[in-house]
Amino acid sequence: MASTAPPVLPISNPQTVPSAAPSSVESQPPIATTPAFRNFVNQITDTVKNGLSKRRPWAELADRSALSKPESISDAAVRIRKNYSYFKVNYLTVATAIVGFSLVTHPFSLVFLLCLLASWLFLYMFRPTDQPLVVFGRTFSDRETLGCLILFSIFVVFLTDVGSVLVSAMMVGVALICAHGAFRAPEDLFLDEQEPAATGFLSFLGGAASNAAPAIVAARV
Numbered sequence: 137m138a139s140t141a142p143p144v145l146p147i148s149n150p151q152t153v154p155s156a157a158p159s160s161v162e163s164q165p166p167i168a169t170t171p172a173f174r175n176f177v178n179q180i181t182d183t184v185k186n187g188l189s190k191r192r193p194w195a196e197l198a199d200r201s202a203l204s205k206p207e208s209i210s211d212a213a214v215r216i217r218k219n220y221s222y223f224k225v226n227y228l229t230v231a232t233a234i235v236g237f238s239l240v241t242h243p244f245s246l247v248f249l250l251c252l253l254a255s256w257l258f259l260y261m262f263r264p265t266d267q268p269l270v271v272f273g274r275t276f277s278d279r280e281t282l283g284c285l286i287l288f289s290i291f292v293v294f295l296t297d298v299g300s301v302l303v304s305a306m307m308v309g310v311a312l313i314c315a316h317g318a319f320r321a322p323e324d325l326f327l328d329e330q331e332p333a334a335t336g337f338l339s340f341l342g343g344a345a346s347n348a349a350p351a352i353v354a355a356r357v
Contacts, residue, residue, distance in 0.1 A: 191225040204321045216317035231309035238305035245298045252292045
């Protein structure tokens with residue numbers, strides 16, 4: 137008698153579900169700061185720290201017992217020159233603090249100045265020349281970018297309160313420094329141990345600029 141059992145159907149092996157394809161939109165790593173900009177900031181920071189390490193003791197600057205009225209205008213000029221040569225880093229720190237305080241008390245001027253500085257740094261100085269500036273679909277050449285930055289600088293400095301705030305703060309700083317230098321008797325200062333006069337009041341800032349110049353040149357190549 138023939139078997140009536142139903143035929144056995146072949147069972148196909150289940151196919152392995154293919155792994156999910158990588159997403160077409162992968163998370164991009166955060167954009168790193170330009171190495172030239174990091175090098176610029178590090179050099180400025182190191183130079184400023186080195187300059188501040190050469191400042192004189194603040195107690196010596198504020199010594200009231202050393203204050204006396206100058207005998208004449210020429211005596212006041214000599215005192216200013218000697219005190220300037222001895223306390224130049226302290227004087228620069230005071231002037232910078234006055235300018236910073238003036239900008240903090242005028243937040244709009246501070247914002248305009250920071251925007252101006254950021255524009256010069258990231259749109260011109262540290263932007264490689266092989267990467268043209270594209271804004272709203274329009275490509276700007278280096279000459280056009282420089283011209284726009286100059287116009288923006290003129291607008292910020294002369295057509296806003298930034299210029300008046302900076303000039304006023306610097307005038308207050310210079311007046312305070314001259315007043316201290318004229319009334320501070322320099323007889324107790326060890327002027328023979330001072331650095332050469334050629335270093336100047338802004339010597340360490342000039343050194344920072346010269347050290348950072350290669351980084352700017354490398355970024356513009």
